[in-house]
Amino acid sequence: MTKRLFMKGNEALAMAAIEAGCRYYFGYPITPQSDIPEYMSRELPKLGGEFIQAESEVASINMLLGASATGVRAMTSSSSPGISLKQEGISYMAGAELPGVIVNICRSGPGLGGIDASQADYFQAVKGGGHGGYHIIVLAPASVQEMYDLTMLAFDLADIYRMPAMILGDSVVGQMKEPVVPNKRPERNLPPKDWVVRGKGDGEQRVVKSLYLGDGELEAHNWKLHARYGELKAKEARWEEFMLDDAELVVTAFGSAARIAKSAVMAARDKGLKVGLLRPITLYPFPEKGFRAATDRCKKVLDIELNTGQMVEDVRLSIARDAEVFFYGRPPGAGSLPTPEELLEQITKHYV
């Protein structure tokens, strides 16, 4: 029988990071993700790894930058305000083509906001939250199992594409307990890390940097990064399709909102409404092909988010030209998490 554990999303994520070979963690306490540094502080020393509770979010992302430059697998985690502070380092990592996993167990905002489940950091995550025009890989788990599996994927994708990868969750997927199968690290062909600093030995000097001052250098560097984003889009977009084949209304949502939306879709099916769910798993690269294919056939999309409308912009850019997009969202905060009944009402309203 397959071993199953009953555990919290944040702990599953931390466990998966270790299974993926992560031995270096740098972080700072913030609700609702503190289970992750707590887990790492307990487990990493047993494995000869290093855990540092940094003096700040800024320091922890820069420790990640330094560790990653030596070629090891490393991670940091935080929640929205902390992720804002890390943006400087994320931009430098993107510029210097450094892998590394950054976890954002989002809380609500703007500002100090609150600690409730939120998807208001979508723009910040997928549009390049720091300066300079870049992207990072963004994965959106919707279950504890995905907190586990997508974390291992994040490490692999970061190494393959030499860019930071982010897990974008919230307190729903971070704090709830569900059964999880602790899968083994998948076998994958990873490129050799022939760019890492190690002390030059008898070889050539290696430099990890994002400064390019020579004539034409920076433009060429940016085009190179841009081409990599194109490759990422072509090869790595992932999404889940649920009851889409005969759907006359496509509901779309990611992460925790997708769980509630799925319940509403099932309730709609019980009432005889042909409704399906398209759930982006990668938010960057955005599953444009999935949306295009779905809306080539079905002309109505209802986008549901725990914010006032962010992913919906990417949905509109991805659909067939004659498809129509509706939006239902609630900005995060205490008491604002929509119920399946509430979403069913929206589905019924737009189905006709």
Added chain:
Amino acid sequence: MQQVFKKPVSLKDVQTHFCPGCHHGTFHRLVAEAMDEFGVQKRTIGVASVGCSVFLYGYFDIDVVEAPHGRAPAVATGVKRARPDAFVFTYQGDGDLAAIGTSEIIHAANRGEDMTVIFVNNTTYGMTGGQMAPTTLVGQRTSTSPYGRNQGKDGAPIRMAELLAQLEGVAFSARVAVNNPKNLMDAKRQIKKAFRYQAEGKGFSFIEALSSCPTNWGMDPIKANERVGTEMCAYFPLGVFKNAAEF
């Protein structure tokens, strides 16, 4: 014929971008000499900062990671923890280390990270055109203190070598200058001591290096060199403030 003077192996054979009379080049050389003497060039990972010191990798023939402004001690922490066998040093200016990077330097020092920090204090932001730094002397005119630094409004310059020496994690802290041969020889001795701390795994070592900045001070190199010995040394005394293992 016996060769008595040569370029350190750890330095590349290139011209620097430093202004005439600037002390960065001299400090680069002293650091490279220490690196040669300890035989650590091949296992050194340098961490460059932002400012005139950013081109570290252009002059030192070593592996280098470039850090965001002020963050070099945090980047170096990540490097050293992941590669404890590497010889790790940061090279930072005063705006970088004593203003925007104050948090990172204090906490890396307090953790006693096994690394060496070379801190070049020239009382100004050199690269950006001579603005007021945390080390700008009271009364000193800069492009953002055109009436002179006002202690009542801007605070007094920070003495980093003394400040860090108070921390338990700091094994060695010294302030040096290269404005005359005597000071230069002593600077070399102290830099070597700082390196010895790391070579022997004895903890965090810190060198504050007083430097001229003729361009931004509006002085010729000779006047600027004199100012290091007079005004700067009067407020920033040379000396060793912590030497835990008594090297």
